[in-house]
Amino acid sequence: MSDTVESVIVAIDGPSGTGKSSTSKAVAAALGLSYLDTGAQYRAITWWMISNGVDTQDAAAIATAAGKPVIVSGTDPAEPTITVDGEDTSAAIRTQAVTSKVSAVSAVPEVRALITELQRSIAAAAEKGIVVEGRDIGTTVLPDADLKIFLTASPEARAARRSGEIKGADVAATREALIKRDAADSSRKTSPLAKADDAVEVDTTALTLQQVIECVVSLVEEKRSATDNAEKRAAR
Numbered sequence: 480m481s482d483t484v485e486s487v488i489v490a491i492d493g494p495s496g497t498g499k500s501s502t503s504k505a506v507a508a509a510l511g512l513s514y515l516d517t518g519a520q521y522r523a524i525t526w527w528m529i530s531n532g533v534d535t536q537d538a539a540a541i542a543t544a545a546g547k548p549v550i551v552s553g554t555d556p557a558e559p560t561i562t563v564d565g566e567d568t569s570a571a572i573r574t575q576a577v578t579s580k581v582s583a584v585s586a587v588p589e590v591r592a593l594i595t596e597l598q599r600s601i602a603a604a605a606e607k608g609i610v611v612e613g614r615d616i617g618t619t620v621l622p623d624a625d626l627k628i629f630l631t632a633s634p635e636a637r638a639a640r641r642s643g644e645i646k647g648a649d650v651a652a653t654r655e656a657l658i659k660r661d662a663a664d665s666s667r668k669t670s671p672l673a674k675a676d677d678a679v680e681v682d683t684t685a686l687t688l689q690q691v692i693e694c695v696v697s698l699v700e701e702k703r704s705a706t707d708n709a710e711k712r713a714a715r
């Protein structure tokens with residue numbers, strides 16, 4: 480083991496309800512890394528478009544307005560924050576109105592270019608390293624990440640988890656909405672939801688959240704010690 484722990488970049492991708500946010504926050508906290516929820520950024524720009532009367536079906540109007548909002552993400556895994564033009568939008572970006580429109584807004588190439596650039600600058604500024612979660616982190620945003628994880632789970636498990644978060648939610652309707660959003664996110668032209676060729680796939684259907692966290696922490700530690708050993712061999 481070297482005295483200094485190298486900075487590490489972990490990319491966690493996958494569809495909705497697979498456990499990306501909960502896992503990424505816990506892994507970042509356990510390893511002393513920063514944390515970035517890229518879905519929150521796409522939700523934030525969607526919230527701004529709705530709040531400012533931009534038609535979310537009009538890609539040209541979205542492209543024109545995309546550079547206007549100033550989105551700032553706080554990367555402490557114990558207290559992740561998101562503001563738009565200085566306003567705390569943590570709760571506002573989770574409403575159904577935003578959830579139902581975020582796939583359309585995030586499919587616009589100009590939106591993706593701006594948000595991708597923001598994500599790369601946040602990752603580059605994280606001195607100890609960062610866990611970044613989303614849909615295209617391993618494939619597009621950070622293709623050189625030290626470790627890439629792709630989380631999956633059955634639609635039934637994902638719908639049950641998601642509806643467990645909302646009082647009185649209908650599991651069947653949640654399942655349909657999830658499947659629809661996944662299909663939109665996977666079929667868009669610009670950096671769709673996809674597993675990178677070198678990502679480790681973890682099916683979380685039958686795992687507890689704790690088991691998923693432990694699995695990812697072990698994979699990061701394995702990666703770190705493999706890098707350490709390679710450096711020692713090179714120094715001999």
Ligand SMILES: Nc1ncnc2c1ncn2[C@@H]1O[C@H](COP(=O)(O)OP(=O)(O)O)[C@@H](O)[C@H]1O
Nearest residue numbers: 495496497498499500501502640683686687688
């Ligand atoms: N392995 C798991 N088993 C059971 N519940 C889980 C598991 N992973 C996450 N959850 C729960 O499912 C919900 C969705 O998880 P979340 O991390 O927000 O998923 P994602 O970010 O992929 O949409 C949360 O309430 C979370 O606590």
Ligand SMILES: Nc1ccn([C@H]2C[C@H](O)[C@@H](COP(=O)(O)OP(=O)(O)O)O2)c(=O)n1
Nearest residue numbers: 495496517518519521581585613614615664
């Ligand atoms: N890297 C990313 C992250 C999210 N998105 C888009 C597509 C997703 O449906 C929305 C919302 O993502 P978010 O991770 O908040 O979604 P859920 O937590 O799964 O409900 O943003 C994206 O296009 N690229």
